[in-house]
Amino acid sequence: MDFRSEKLLLVDIGGTNFRSAISYLGSDEILETKKQNVECLKNFTGLVSDLINEHGPIDHAVFSVAGPKINNSIAMTNRDFEINAESVKAQFGFKSCFILNDWESIGFSLASTDRNDIQFIQEGNPFNDTSLMIGPGTGLGAAFISNNTVFPTEIGNTQFTFQQILSDAGIQNTDQFKVLEDLLSGRGISRLYENFSGVLNSPEEIVKKVHEGDEHALRSINIFIDALAKSISDLALIYMPGNGIFIAGGLMRTIYHFIDKERFIENFIGQRKTMHQELLKKMPIGIITREMTCLHGNLAFLTSEISKS
Numbered sequence: 066m067d068f069r070s071e072k073l074l075l076v077d078i079g080g081t082n083f084r085s086a087i088s089y090l091g092s093d094e095i096l097e098t099k100k101q102n103v104e105c106l107k108n109f110t111g112l113v114s115d116l117i118n119e120h121g122p123i124d125h126a127v128f129s130v131a132g133p134k135i136n137n138s139i140a141m142t143n144r145d146f147e148i149n150a151e152s153v154k155a156q157f158g159f160k161s162c163f164i165l166n167d168w169e170s171i172g173f174s175l176a177s178t179d180r181n182d183i184q185f186i187q188e189g190n191p192f193n194d195t196s197l198m199i200g201p202g203t204g205l206g207a208a209f210i211s212n213n214t215v216f217p218t219e220i221g222n223t224q225f226t227f228q229q230i231l232s233d234a235g236i237q238n239t240d241q242f243k244v245l246e247d248l249l250s251g252r253g254i255s256r257l258y259e260n261f262s263g264v265l266n267s268p269e270e271i272v273k274k275v276h277e278g279d280e281h282a283l284r285s286i287n288i289f290i291d292a293l294a295k296s297i298s299d300l301a302l303i304y305m306p307g308n309g310i311f312i313a314g315g316l317m318r319t320i321y322h323f324i325d326k327e328r329f330i331e332n333f334i335g336q337r338k339t340m341h342q343e344l345l346k347k348m349p350i351g352i353i354t355r356e357m358t359c360l361h362g363n364l365a366f367l368t369s370e371i372s373k374s
Contacts, residue, residue, distance in 0.1 A: 073367055074116060074126040074159075077359035079103065079167060080143050080203030083112070086360045087120045090371060093177065095360050106146050113157060125371060127163040127363040128153070129170035131204070133219055139164055142222070143203065165217075165366060167359055171198050171313055172208035172215030173369075174355075174362030182355040183311065186326050187333070189349035193307030197300060198353075200314035201253070201293065205246035209304045220300070221246030230295055234288045236260055248292055251316055257285035272319055286323050294332035301333075301348055302341065309349035313358050321352050 071090035086095040154162035199207040205221030251268040262281040274282035
């Protein structure tokens with residue numbers, strides 16, 4: 066089959082941005098990528114119609130969405146939007162249509178991620194085929210992958226035991242931190258900075274202030290990175306990702322160069338029993354530097370699904 070005979074629409078609906086691209090069955094490239102504010106969802110039908118009109122007839126589509134998938138539907142966690150795969154397929158006449166949790170999609174992207182697109186904090190020594198992918202952004206998402214099967218989670222909305230982290234960091238106003246993603250997300254950095262400075266700024270502004278020598282900004286970034294290392298240490302013992310822990314998302318690409326690798330690994334290993342310290346030292350830890358991760362994951366998933374039929 067000529068792979069260009071089957072055109073694919075790839076869409077990622079995140080907490081902040083709406084991303085789209087097209088591809089072709091049998092190709093590993095994403096083309097015509099576009100990013101716009103997620104507020105465009107107010108006219109979802111018109112939005113998808115415009116993409117179809119722009120790129121020509123679409124045979125297959127996959128939408129990754131920030132929210133838990135239940136019975137082939139996803140309701141977003143941070144806005145009033147719900148999508149059902151069968152309804153979308155019927156509405157736009159696709160041959161097939163799939164929806165994925167956004168971290169399910171990111172999990173599928175791992176297999177096609179080149180080693181050159183990973184900046185390793187710890188090289189490790191892999192010992193099984195289970196991986197953990199996690200990413201602080203608008204919220205906190207995670208998925209674990211085992212035997213080529215992806216299991217998305219809602220870790221960000223758990224009441225993870227992180228009060229000790231806040232206490233160690235000298236955070237007084239803990240009322241702002243109810244669930245894990247209240248700390249491990251962009252807004253977590255903003256809240257940390259507000260706690261120390263009394264001023265609420267965006268993560269982007271705080272990163273800029275680090276470069277300007279703002280001590281509160283640097284302290285906030287360092288506490289965030291320390292908290293991430295300690296949290297993924299606990300997750301590592303829950304999921305046993307012997308193939309590696311991979312941290313994805315634009316926020317981590319932005320603050321990667323602030324990471325002190327030795328300090329990160331020290332917080333990751335922690336004061337655990339010797340056998341658990343040795344176990345954690347074997348797990349690779351890397352930052353995914355490739356952009357449009359969800360769109361690459363959507364392509365990998367859709368290609369696999371169509372090949373089964």
